[in-house]
Amino acid sequence: MPQSMKKAVLRRGAPAQEEERRELMQSLAHTRTLINQAYGGFNNASDSDLIESYVFEINSLHARYNYLLRRFKELEGTA
Numbered sequence: 001m002p003q004s005m006k007k008a009v010l011r012r013g014a015p016a017q018e019e020e021r022r023e024l025m026q027s028l029a030h031t032r033t034l035i036n037q038a039y040g041g042f043n044n045a046s047d048s049d050l051i052e053s054y055v056f057e058i059n060s061l062h063a064r065y066n067y068l069l070r071r072f073k074e075l076e077g078t079a
Helices: 003-013 015-044 048-078
Strands: none
Touching: 015 048
């Protein structure tokens, strides 16, 4: 099925899916921004407690990003 037809089917047949897809894409972009900011903080930190907190934050954000990406791929697979 051509891409334009897939989009038309999504708009007509599954507006909730399309909305979730948009929300997931926004969340992925936002999480990428947060990851980059956390890496920036990590790179500038010199206190061991602060470094440790950035490591936890980065790991947490990566876990969130992986979840969102997996959910997005699952949603795309159902389209």
